[in-house]
Amino acid sequence: MMTNTNLIKRTVETIRRFKDETQGNIAIIFALMTIPLFLLMGFAIDLQQVNTAKNRVQFILDSAVIAGAREMQEGKNDTEIKTYIENYFKSAMKAQGKGTDCAEPVATIASESQDLSVKVRCAQPTSIMQMTGTKELNFSVTSASTYGIGKVDIAFVFDVSGSMGGSKMSALKSAADTAINVLVPADDDGTTGEVRIGMASYSSMVDAGDDYFFKATGQLPIRTYTFSYDETYESGGDWEEVCQWKKKRGKWKWTCEDEWVPEYGTRTVTETKTINNTCVKERVGDEQFTDEDPGPFQWIEAAEAYGSINWRGNVSWYTESCNPIGPLPMTSNRDKLFDYIDGLNASGGTAGHLGIAWGWYLIAPDWDVVWPAGSDPYPYDEPDSAKAMIIMTDGEFNQEYDTSNGDSFDQAEKMCDAIKEQGIKVYTVAFQAPASGQAILNYCASGDDFAFTPESSEELTEAYTKIAQSISDLRIRY
Template identity: 25%
Template sequence: MVHSITHHGRRLAHDRTGAIAPIFGVVASVVMVSAGFAIDYGRAVAARADLQGALDVAALAAAKALSTGTTDTTTLTKLARDMFDANVRTALTAPVAGSDFTLAADAKTKTVTLAVSARMPTAFMGLVAIDQLDIGAQSSSVVDGTKFEIAMMLDATGSMGDKPKGGSVAKLTSLKSAAADFVNTMLPAGGGTKDIVRIGLVPFAASVNAGGYAATVTGGKSAACVTERYDAAGQIDASDASGAVSPVGTAASAACPSLAVRPMTNDAATLLADIAALKASGTTAGHLGTIWARYLLSSKWSDVWTGAAASATGTKGVKKVAILMTDGLYNTSYSPKGKMTQVEPNAVSTGAALAACQAMDKETTVVYTIGFDLSGASGGWAKTLLQDCASTITDPNGKTRKAFYDVADDAALKAAYQDIAAQLLRIRVSS
């Protein structure tokens, strides 16, 4: 069938008779116009997603102000509009001409409802007199007391210094931009979310840099680099801070990420500085990143994460979230004596990562996973692990799905992080 279509297509393309040439030209024009329509439509969908994300942040900020006594509609509208303008990112995907912005506030229920409509100039639909597309979004928010603790596992391995297949930007550059956008969305300047959102960072490569916490968790064996923490039964520990220590072999020390773990904080500037300082080096011990993401969210680690960095005890009123990002299969692990094993697939690394994900699921932590530029056999194995690690979530349309994002390029990575931010913000919005 395919051969037949191809054969006839070639005949049409090379036919020089007077009847066929005009027909072929008309068909080609229709195909080109259809492709142009698809491009414009895709830009409109992306622009609407940008509007929705910015509107959710603005609604949350206005609802926060309403809950603390600001009831004047003009004041709330200005606050919400300023927040929307500061966070809208439509310029990244499509230029959007002026927008209409409305607010309705219910002081009794402490609910704010926002709506925005805008017009996006088309690039191709103008051929049929459609010069712009109308796009819009709506968001209703009520401050319900829910708080967020978010642990972001960031791949800082050597392969992150490479460009994805067909891409023009190094993967680490894309990660820095996407992660920074996420932080700015969840902790917007002046957005009033500092009392409800805290974020921690876990850069990983062949090991994890525990910084000033290393001595405590390695029994004084390391001042920075940490690997597996084996318990008395010889199992990799993924729970309590006491009793298990990391062996820290010399190979691990040589491959220690330059950036240390950042426990929970609501200081956006600190988080952004950390993200900007990420460097690519080393192999992939993804289970260590996964386990340490769990540590950041564990109240059992209160003897390590003290004061403002400590995780909340229990999950009542707190939404705990882990975002696990990697560009490859987990291939590095260490024995109880610190001997490195590097092989694909690495059963120790993948098994320990999955066990940590399953433990977080039992602890009601929502696990999002992002696979970046995964291809070939090892990429297929990595996708399976990330899918198994991801929690099952319900999207705004009521459909359940795995919280796994398989992304291939810079734009898709940014979209994944922004979709996660939107999912989290909508936990707090009523529609």
């Protein structure tokens, strides 16, 4: 019995010693594993910092490449472009101040294809990895651009209603001139691709111009309108003996005399009014909100003359009119563009939906039957091409003629929907416009970044400059 008791005690003691030794071993193993786990976590943190730095450098380099491509558009030589990219990149990296150390970017320019490639090598300091002797991690970033779009059709749409007079019109002309200088540089030799710009203005109506009125309306600028009305006239009569008291030489006498007694009838009278007028209104019918070419049953409606009887019983004529500034079909000729802008003046109401329609017609492929050779718009599916519109107003759309599809605001919405469905980029400028004017232009814009609401002449110039640069960027692919 004693022997069994001792055996049990020895067994329990052995188990207790094994347990203590096992716990010690686990502690040692855990301690040994903590170090590599800590290093792995540190490596992950450092790699994440490098990835963040690389994304930041990539964004800055992409921006530098786009800026360099713009310099190329303006005709700068290779040395000037490379210097500009280097300075742009260095300034941007210094401004972000994140401790990433980069060498000077190396730019490669292919003059014939207008391709631009830039590469830069950078080093990002480490934190935890320094414990292993790795003080920094190196990475490189590359960005490139090419003229992915060589052809751009652009339509400028100007509000020339009466409220645009004075300083507003001066500000608009200056801002539009600036945009032209960006889109069609003075020293552009044509190697940067083809940018063509058309211009349309609107007030109470749109002036289709002497050269395009007939093609758009099917009518001649000089035309005659008629007004018919019924009038009462003396159709005949007879001599009849008429007896009555008459006073002669102070005495009343019963006198009988033959007098003419007229008879009256009614006849229709037609008067005419000949006008020389190229103003146009809406297109009516199934094609009202499309860019189909004009023709039978889908002509643009011409301004008209109306006759009426005034308070004196005479015929008065009212002739619909507009600010007589016809459209400028698309051109790359800077002089023609500047001359058009310089000729803008203000008068009339604000039929904004008509201006939007004619801006579309300027760049619509089916309207090639209207515009002269060289101004015929590219097809929507033309390879390496893009289309853009810039719609401007300072007021609310408040004048319409065909009300079957709503007022000017409603019709503008339908027109803009159809335009954007064709892939046309729509930029809008609501210059000191009321809330309703801003609302319709915000609706028409291709996005929030495409809508501008300048309140001063400086902001107007800035808006047109940004739009012009954005359109130029349509031609850069990186």
